[in-house]
Amino acid sequence: MTSGPGPAGAPGPSGKPPRTRGGTAARATPSARFTLPLPGFLRRRNLQLWTGVVILAAMVLLLAIGPLFVTEDPNRQDLLNAFGSSSAAHPMGTDQLGRDILSRFLHGGRVDLIVAVVAVIVPFLLGTVLGSLAGYFGRWVDVVIMRLADIVSAFPFYVLVIVLVFVMGNGMASIFVAISAVSWVAYARIVRGEVLVLREEEFISACRASGLTTPRILARHVIPNTASQGIIYAMSDIVLNIGVVVTLSFFGLGIVPPTADWGQMMNDGQQYMGSGNYGLILWPGFAVVLVSFALALIGDGLTNILKPKR
């Protein structure tokens, strides 16, 4: 069944090579359980997790209650006041159409983050179900599901997402479908690997011996035990999604204008870079980096907590 490590033969998290199918399109899951030799106090108090949570919470709070204080309409144009510099009415200045950058920043961030987080749910569920079916039943179920995964992951991520948007047209619905169609693969691979180990465990044999039905074993005993790895991966998946949403919008393939969105703002900023007004690029850009940074720390912190002891 497994035919050698292939390119995925990188030393896995626990030293043994990760299981791969066929090897041809095999991918190593980044060693999620590898922890850097960080100083003890960082690990003991899980400072990484809390730093990440605090940064993320601050950002979410800002986007959630910010618009209550910044009452400026993000889409109100004021062409006489285009590229206005920072003032009391417009703390971040105005863009090429005289719209308030701060207000667009706050409203745009809401859109991007909500899309990025919501777009994790379907791939997570789909990947978990398909991955556990493949791992638990093996044989042709495994072959069909994992070959499909191989084919989907043969396409570069951005190529497939952009082509799917080409097929379905711009807009939020397309982004959700495109991300779901591509991202389930990673979850399926992770969960399948977990299930391959789990199904040999004694408590699963005990379930079978006591006559539980297969769906019940899967739903109550197998899948819950794979969730932690999926959740850890979901943190970096959200980061990936933010990148996708912002990038698609940057190229005019994502959130449809005039809805404010960080990618579209950065596109405006790049087009009018000559005006010397860099706020349009820098504010959303650094916000994306900050949110992703926080999620990366949270992912690390969760790894420390949820690391299975085997």
Place this chain on the structure above:
Amino acid sequence: MGKYILRRVLLMIPIVLGVATLSFILMKLAPGDPAAAYLGDKATPETVARLHRAWGLDQPMIIQYFQFLGGLVVGDFGRSFLFQTTVLELLKLRMPATLMLMLVSLVFAVIISVPLSLWVAATKSSASAIVSRVFTATVQGMPAFFVGTLLILVLGVNTGLFPVGGYGSSLGEHLYSLVLPGIAVALTICPVLIRSLTAALSDSMSAEYTNFAASKGLSRSKIVRNYAFRNAGITGISILGIQVGHLVGGALVVENVFAIPGVGSLLMEAVLARDYNVVQALTVIFGVLVVAVYLLTDIVYSIVDPRVRLGA
């Protein structure tokens, strides 16, 4: 050895076929009519129907599918209405810039990742771990187009050190104009590369042969260089191979930011102009390219580490 390669190639065939089939299905699902798009707004239904017959679009779907597969085998991807030439000609024109960009990015990725991973694994100090983690966590969340735009702002527009776009006309100019895009693409794969390399280096640093080397009295830096790094290098090769998809994705995005005439910017132009044949051809080619690189990685891996092909 031959047997191993043959097995790998055979395993690759169904995936390539799947890639082609998925691309075909996606294009058939896309709304609009390629023939109508090709002829423009003023086309009469009769001319559209004539073009349908000429392109075989009036045939049953299954026939069209096999015609499409047959075309792929001989390199016939149809014509681009946007550029009024064959897709194959376009590919010949645009592919070199993309391959060059990927190559430059690989070099930058290695230049950035290897020293950082070596530093972390060799010193095992908190400082190096924190620096490396902050770097990877920051870079991981930076969309490639944002890195590109930042580089243009800092090193292009404001200092004039590097060109802010274009590709030049000689090899020297190509390389010079690919410095900033190369860094931008490299940073998209650096986080994974650094993490894996550091993990692999730490693994081999605690292996028995390194303990033995240490007990012989070799210096730490020598152990890292001669023992740990050689073993971890194998991991590096495979990770680079696996990352090719991200490299292509990064190139696609960055080419558009820097106006580099490669296949990435071609795909975006084709998508925005709804140039079906070009989008379809590029989808297949990107997919096959990735699968081919996986195969190559497998083969290189089996040469460097014979344990792989001897079954394990």
